Amino acid sequence: MVSAARTIKNTLLSIYDWMFSTMWIVESTRNDTKVDIYRKTIWPEISGNVLELGPGFAASLKFLAHATTSDGSFHVDPNVIKSYTVLEPNPFMYSRLQGNAEANGFNVNYDRLSYPDEKMQNTVSPSPGMVPFKIVRGTLDDAHDIPKAVLAQAPFDSILTSFSLCTVRNPETALKNIQALLKPGGTFYFIEHVRQPDPRDPTVVEDNGVDAVFWGKVQDWITPVWRIIGHGCHVNRRSGLTVANIGGWKVVDYKSVRPVIDLQSRIMPLSFGKAVKADD
Numbered sequence: 001m002v003s004a005a006r007t008i009k010n011t012l013l014s015i016y017d018w019m020f021s022t023m024w025i026v027e028s029t030r031n032d033t034k035v036d037i038y039r040k041t042i043w044p045e046i047s048g049n050v051l052e053l054g055p056g057f058a059a060s061l062k063f064l065a066h067a068t069t070s071d072g073s074f075h076v077d078p079n080v081i082k083s084y085t086v087l088e089p090n091p092f093m094y095s096r097l098q099g100n101a102e103a104n105g106f107n108v109n110y111d112r113l114s115y116p117d118e119k120m121q122n123t124v125s126p127s128p129g130m131v132p133f134k135i136v137r138g139t140l141d142d143a144h145d146i147p148k149a150v151l152a153q154a155p156f157d158s159i160l161t162s163f164s165l166c167t168v169r170n171p172e173t174a175l176k177n178i179q180a181l182l183k184p185g186g187t188f189y190f191i192e193h194v195r196q197p198d199p200r201d202p203t204v205v206e207d208n209g210v211d212a213v214f215w216g217k218v219q220d221w222i223t224p225v226w227r228i229i230g231h232g233c234h235v236n237r238r239s240g241l242t243v244a245n246i247g248g249w250k251v252v253d254y255k256s257v258r259p260v261i262d263l264q265s266r267i268m269p270l271s272f273g274k275a276v277k278a279d280d
């Protein structure tokens with residue numbers, strides 16, 4: 001009885017994952033056209049041994065440092081990015097994630113402990129100089145449940161999130177786990193949609209006359225329904241502030257913008273920037 005209930009629950013969760021990944025095929029393209037201008041201001045700084053939490057289809061990869069390789073292809077620069085690990089809980093994202101990683105010149109492999117399904121294999125023969133890219137299934141929602149493949153690769157020089165802190169179970173917990181996985185002096189890079197920042201918030205660099213108080217309330221009202229449609233996404237999290245408030249950083253430097261491109265952008269103002277972990 002218990003195992004039948006578990007099977008049904010897992011099947012429903014799997015359908016929910018599939019539905020979101022299918023919706024994200026269209027939605028991520030729309031999202032990228034709105035946010036790439038901000039991603040490209042900081043993503044080229046990302047370097048070293050890198051971890052990305054919740055990469056989805058890997059929209060971030062195209063803005064990493066690239067270079068022309070000996071065979072003439074324009075690929076991620078192995079002198080800047082030494083290795084790239086992604087922690088993604090939704091396996092329906094993997095096919096496009098792998099395709100994008102391979103298109104950017106990474107040598108993809110799967111962590112079989114967290115994702116034993118042998119159907120997914122790399123499609124490009126590895127060649128010398130390719131940067132390793134490991135796909136790991138999991139999250140940073142629980143410090144006691146971080147996949148071994150991530151712990152084995154830690155500590156990281158750079159960790160990034162892009163529209164993932166809205167969905168993690170608890171942002172403070174995920175951020176503390178991110179900080180614990182960083183080297184002293186390592187950098188956390190983020191771009192996240194947030195609750196409308198206070199009108200006097202000094203991080204706001206593009207205000208566009210948006211009524212932040214009104215739209216903040218709208219964000220609070222719609223979040224309970226949005227969470228269900230958006231696979232756990234909260235449109236009223238103050239992720240920039242949460243990064244700053246967990247402490248333990250020597251530098252926190254981020255900007256916030258209130259775009260007015262469309263209705264959705266009014267409920268998705270952005271905060272993007274970085275936080276550098278304090279030295280020991």
Ligand SMILES: C[S@@+](CC[C@H](N)C(=O)[O-])C[C@H]1O[C@@H](n2cnc3c(N)ncnc32)[C@H](O)[C@@H]1O
Nearest residue numbers: 053054055056059090139162163164167168169
């Ligand atoms: C809105 S999508 C963003 C995808 C991608 N980072 C981008 O910028 O296009 C959110 C991503 O977070 C992943 N995710 C969901 N729950 C998560 C969790 N608890 N921890 C980490 N990532 C999670 C989803 O599977 C999805 O890939």
